[in-house]
Every structure is written in C-alpha cells, then in structure tokens.
Amino acid sequence: MSRYGGDGVARIIAVIADVAALILIGWIVLYILKANTGNEVVGWVHSTADWLSGWSHDIFTPNSKWLRVLLNYGIAAAVYLFIGNLLAGRIRRA
Structure with a gap:
C-alpha cells in the first residue's frame, strides 16, 4: 500500500x-540559512510556522x-508527523 493509500x-x-x-x-532551514525575512515567501513561511x-x-x-x-x-x-500519521494509520485499519 502506498504512503497515502x-x-x-x-x-x-x-x-x-x-x-x-x-x-x-522549512522555517527552521530558512532561519538557519539566514533567509531575508523581508521576502514575502519567507515571511509567509515564518508566520505560518509561528501559527x-x-x-x-x-x-x-x-x-x-x-x-x-x-x-x-x-x-x-x-508531533504533527507522529500524531497525524498515527491517527491516519488507525483510521486506515478501522
């Protein structure tokens, strides 16, 4: 079965x-690489990651x-990876 099957x-x-x-x-990588936070894409990733x-x-x-x-x-x-995929796996088996 595929990952998203x-x-x-x-x-x-x-x-x-x-x-x-x-x-x-993505935000962790952008922060560590010192991405320009004034850039719209970087700003969006940062604000979304904050949320x-x-x-x-x-x-x-x-x-x-x-x-x-x-x-x-x-x-x-x-936590998102663990809980989200654990929940998805349980739903698949149900």
Missing part, C-alpha cells in the same frame, strides 16, 4: 500532517537563538 479521510489527515511538518522544517507551533514556543530556552528555533519548531514538526 487507503481511506480518503486517512489520506487527508496524513497529507495535512506532512504539510504542517514541511512548513515548520502552527504556537503551542510549542519556549518549551526549550537555550541561549543560542538558532538552537531555540531548531528545538521549538522541530518538536512541533515531530
């Missing part, structure tokens, strides 16, 4: 979880700003 609802949940994680990972990870801000508070971004946005990405 099976029930339509499960497929939608898996895709949404993957896209959310991709946006969060998606609002619940995980300041879980970790290391002194290094890049490490703080990596940990706090990374944990949100991991």
